Amino acid sequence: MIGSRRRLLLSLAAGASACLVGSRMLSAQLPSPPKPPPLPSPQDRNPDPETPARPNASATKSVLEQNQKNLKKDIEKLYDLVGQLKDEIEKTDAVTVLSLSMIKKADEIEKLAKQIKDRARG
Numbered sequence: 001m002i003g004s005r006r007r008l009l010l011s012l013a014a015g016a017s018a019c020l021v022g023s024r025m026l027s028a029q030l031p032s033p034p035k036p037p038p039l040p041s042p043q044d045r046n047p048d049p050e051t052p053a054r055p056n057a058s059a060t061k062s063v064l065e066q067n068q069k070n071l072k073k074d075i076e077k078l079y080d081l082v083g084q085l086k087d088e089i090e091k092t093d094a095v096t097v098l099s100l101s102m103i104k105k106a107d108e109i110e111k112l113a114k115q116i117k118d119r120a121r122g
Helices: 002-029 057-091 100-121
Strands: none
């Protein structure tokens, strides 16, 4: 009985080692992953030296001014919505359940606040 156990253990050990050796041999034959293409140098990015890489300062300034106007307009709208929601909440009884219109207004306020936040980040 001891002899049959030894044979079983030896055959299991031989099988496991054969699997390990076989997998290593297969992995050595696999091709290496392709290399990423080289990044273009700064000279290659802007081949024509006469065209500027950046837009001119006046165009950038006008875009920033327009963005600021839009932010102010959205913030005023947000302020109005919050005031309307506050008035609705003051009119309702604290014991009753919130109305659907108040929940919708709160969702609208949340979406507008997220838009303002995203636009402010740039």
